Amino acid sequence: MGAVKGGVNGIEVPEHGLPGHLVAFVGALRTHGVSVGPGETVDAAEVVAALDLLRRRELREGLASALLRRSGQRAVFDTLFDLYFPPALGAATGGFEVPRVEGEDGEPGPVDVDALRELLAELLKNGDEEKLRELARAAVDALGNAGAAGTGVQGANRQPSWSAYQALRLMSPETLLAQIMDGLRQDGDDDFTDEVRRREIRDRIAQFRKLVQDEVRRRSAEQRGRDQVAKTAVPKQAEQVEFLSAYAEQLTQLRRTVHPLARRLASRLAVRRKHAKRGTLDMRRTLRRSMSTGGVPMKPAYRTRRPGRPELVILCDVSGSVAGFSHFTLLLVQALREQFSKVRVFAFVEKTDEVTHLFEPGAELSGVMQRVLREADLTAFDGHSDYGHALGSFAEHWGEAITSKTSLLILGDARTNYRDPNLTVLRRVVSQARHAHWLNPEPRRQWGTGDSAATRYAEAIPMHECRTAGQLADVVEGLLPV
Amino acid sequence: MKATQSPLFGSVDEVTERLAGVGYLASTAVATTVYLADRLGKPLLVEGPAGVGKTELAKAVAAATGSGLVRLQCYEGIDEARALYEWNHAKQLLRITAGQGNEDWDATRDDVFSEEFLLPRPLLTAIRRDEPTVLLIDEMDKADVEVEGLLLEVLSDYQVSIPEMGTVTATRKPFALLTSNSTRELSEALKRRCLFLHLDFPDADLERRIVLSRVPELPGALVDALVRTVRVLRAMELRKVPSVAETIDWGRTLLALGMDTLDDDAVRTTLGVVLKHQSDQVKANAELRLN
Structure with a gap:
């Protein structure tokens, strides 16, 4: 078997050099939740031996094919690959000359941000990715070393500081959109052409942001040590992102995983059913x-x-903090709807209202949470969630929705804003339903802290921790009827 | 068993070149993994959305290397008898009846379980072939979990055990390629034996070249507009995003209708070619301001 020893392609490497490096890389992947076995590491070593190490893109794809087993792991892999197999060391050579204002004593002066933005706008217009990457490199380097014009004088032996936040704030590529669009507009363009172009430019800007962040990560890794950066600066896999701390982009990405997830759950269920079918x-x-x-x-x-198909009643908190979680769970349930004979959805903040009609089959689900908030009658006076009152109004108006055939699912963080949790009503509703479960997106250790009534509710109803899509899938699988 | 046969490809560039020679434009990822799968003698598991050219890849590799293509199409309920081999019961019965009275039982028994009465199915066929072979196991995720177990022996050791006859080992390792739409998670054991390739939509430049190679009559500017629009559509949250095959279809449609620019009228009338769900069309119309 062709394990890697020293001297691949004639380049002398120290003992443990490349294999040791590969093992460290695999270790970093494991810490980020990509399970790589020793067998895969050996495969990766064979890959390294078979490929030309100087061709970085091929090495990247080759290692990915040996180490990854699922497509969702690719983002983590790419980031770590850039850290462990950086394209270059130090500042970029050649490439771009960043415009600067006049410096003292022939030293390169601070960066002329306006001129830099002009340059960036021009590149975004053309969309040459290689050029954009060079610009990102040069801009991060110059801003980190010399700072921007008008932001104070940098000390002579000051450590360069790499900051994606600072660089992106100074260049603020988003604000260039209108300017670029104006530059590209021609006579006779229709709305459609305009819209396509706008989206393209927006994509490129997002791309540029990512390039800057990658570059900052690379430079920081040189300064602070690779392992330090690997620990903190690597994005999470979609299924491991916590609902409560996810930002908009992550949530969008997460929603794209709903259908594959539902399909996987359904097919796992089919297997379970087949094995359970052998009856008397x-x-x-x-x-x-x-x-x-x-x-x-x-x-x-x-x-x-015959598998029983239960009726499902979902009662979900749609107040700001948990809306992302509720939305994702509702989409998942919706994707699994053929597993249930009937699904009714109720939303609440302070009061409860039925929103089933918004989740009808074939309905447009991407902006559905906004519609829930807009169209349903959910607030009484201050718009903070009030679990006790919401449960009360649910039992009062839709109490008959819960029958002995119903499975009840409550989604929420059980943070009552110190109001009455109304346990009596919850107990009554739970006793009427066939099954009842509460899915809570907060980590278990935070239950019952502050205004959370989670521990008290947990006495009346089984409560599950659902911080990530992975956990949610496990819980939902357990709830589905065999 | 270690590979003693000479590899099919000499370098990653050669893979790209020879695949292009048979009309398959490969990205770096595809070329690299194909090269590695061949070099390391491992099966290649290709996963990705429908219509990105997973099955095409197997056909292209076969064509580029002059290998025979043996295809096992998986479906729900496929079993050993359909995938590996089967005994030809009818012929065995005939043989036994024909030999009655003339020979003793032992000879008959040895005879009916021999080569002549074996019906090889794709996996066994691929293993036994002497010529270079590409084994395509299509839509692996449609098959039941049990079939995976059956594949493990074939894919790791390239051999098939037939209890009555013994073990058949490959004289020449086939180039094995599995495809999956990931409707279900394949077992870890199977994945571990394969190299994994997630085949996604190609980047703009590659897609442009693919469309041009398939529909060479299209003017370059139109292909450009087409690919850009499709990429914008893919970035939306749609139920079914357009695949490469649909981009090509779209190009053909525009050509057939004699349209040479992609303005809002053209898009509005032909959007059905790329978006197959009514709700997707409504959404695209609204978001791209086609109304």
């Missing part, structure tokens, strides 16, 4: 079958069990 012997059908073999029961027939 069906005497009548066995005897009837035995007629064709002269009364000898050659082929026994079994009773097939």
Whole structure:
């Protein structure tokens, strides 16, 4: 087997050099939740031996093919690959000359931000990715070393500081959109052409932001040590992102995983059902079958069990803090709706209102949370969630929705803003339902702290921690009927 | 068993070149993994959305290397008898009846479980072939979990055990390629034996070249507009995003209708070619301000 030893492609590497480096890389992947076994590490070593190490893109793809087993892991892999196999060391050579204002004593002076923005606008207009990368490199370097014009004088032996936040704030590429659009507009352009162009430019700007962040990560890794940066600056896999701390972009990405997730759950369920199908012997059908073999029961027939499809009632908190979690869970339930005979959805903040009609099959679900907040009657006076009152109004107006066939699912963080949790009503509702579960997006250790009534509610209803999509999938799988 | 046969490709560039020679424009990821799968003698598991050219890749590799393509199309309920081999019961019965009275049982028994009465199915066929072979196991995720277990022996050791006959080992390792739409998670054991390639939509430049190579009559500017629009559509939250195949179809449609620019009228009338759901069309119309 061709394990890597020193001297690949004639370059002398110290003992443990490349293999040791590879093992460190694999270790970093493992810390970020990509499970890589020793067998895969050996594969990766074979890959390294088979490829030309000087061709970085091929090395990246090759290692990915040996180490990854799921497409969602690619973002983590790419970031770590850039850290462990950086394209270059130190400042970029050649490439771009960043415009600067006049410095003292022939030293390069601070960066002329306006001129830099002009340059950036021009590149964004053309969309040459290689050029954009060079600019990101040069800009991060210059801003980190010399600062921007008008932001104070930098000390002579000051450590350069790399900051994506600072660089992006100074260049603020988003604000260039209108300017670029104006520059590109031609006579006779229709709305459609305009819109396509706008989206393209927006994509490029996002791309540029990412380039700057990558570059800052690379430079920081040189300064602060690779392992330090690897620990903090690597994005999480979509399924491990916590609902409560996710930002808009992560939530959008998460929503894209709803359908694959639902499909996976449904097919796992199908397997479980198939294995559970072997039920008791069906005497009548066995005897009837035995007629064709002269009364000898050659082929026994079994009773097939039909999976019960429960009615599902979902009661979800849609107040700001947990809206992302509620939305994702509702989408997941919606994608799994053929597993239930009937789904009714109720939303609440201070009061409860039925929003089932917004989740009808075929309905447009991307802006659905905004519609829930706009169209449903959820607030009474201050718009802070009030679990006690919400449960009360649910029991009062829609109490008949809960029957002995119903599974009840409550989504929320149980933060009552110190109001009455109304446990009596919850107990009554739970006792009427066939099953009842509470999914809480907060980590378990925070239950019952501050205004959280989670521990008190947990006495009345089984409460599950659902911080990430992964956890949610596990809980929902457990709830689905076999 | 260690690979003793000479590899099919000499370098990553050669993969790109030869695949292009048969009309498959490969990205770096595709070329690299194909090269590695061949070099390391490992099966290649290709996962990705429908219509990005997973099955095409297997066909292209076969064509580029002059190998025979053996295809196992998986479906729900596929079993050993369909994937590996089966005994030809009818022929065995005939043989036994024909030999009755003339020979003793032992000879008959040895004879009916021999080569002549074996019906090879794709996996066994691929293993036994002497010529270079590409084994395509298509839509692996449609098959039941049990089938995966059956594949493990074939894919890791390139051998098939037939209890009555013994073990058949490959004289020449086939280039194995599995595809999956990821409707379900394949087992870790199977994934571990393969190199993994997530085949996603190509980047703008590659897609442009693909469309041009498939529909060479299209003017360059139109292809450009087409690819840009499709990429914008893919960035939306749609139920079914357009695949490469649909971009090509769109190009053909525009060509057939004699449209040479992609303005809002053209898009509005032909959007159905790329978006197959009514709700997606409504959404795209609204977001791209087509109304």
